[in-house]
Amino acid sequence: MKSVKLTAKEFEKVVKKISAKSLDACGTYIIGEFKIDVRKTKPLSGSERVSLLYKRRKEQGLCVVCGKKVTKKNPKNGQLYRLCEIHRTKIDKSRKR
Ligand SMILES: [Zn+2]
Numbered sequence: 001m002k003s004v005k006l007t008a009k010e011f012e013k014v015v016k017k018i019s020a021k022s023l024d025a026c027g028t029y030i031i032g033e034f035k036i037d038v039r040k041t042k043p044l045s046g047s048e049r050v051s052l053l054y055k056r057r058k059e060q061g062l063c064v065v066c067g068k069k070v071t072k073k074n075p076k077n078g079q080l081y082r083l084c085e086i087h088r089t090k091i092d093k094s095r096k097r
Pocket of ligand 1: 084
């Protein structure tokens with residue numbers, strides 16, 4: 001996992017996520033000269049890992065299926081699509097069947 005640089009103040013948000021038992025708190029953080037690894041004591045289950053990955057990708061504006069940068073916005077709500085063009089077309093087509 002990529003390390004994220006944070007200030008001590010920003011790390012408080014991560015601590016809040018830990019209190020809320022949010023999986024989102026997991027990560028490697030660099031605060032000044034310190035490195036903090038936040039992870040669960042037990043390995044993540046398959047579904048936990050997938051939901052975390054999807055969430056991360058969605059937050060970063062990446063296709064939740066392949067991780068490609070999403071550039072098109074949904075004209076209805078002005079938000080970026082969750083899927084890249086390829087997967088959006090694929091999934092739309094399979095829905096119509
Ligand atoms: Zn995709």
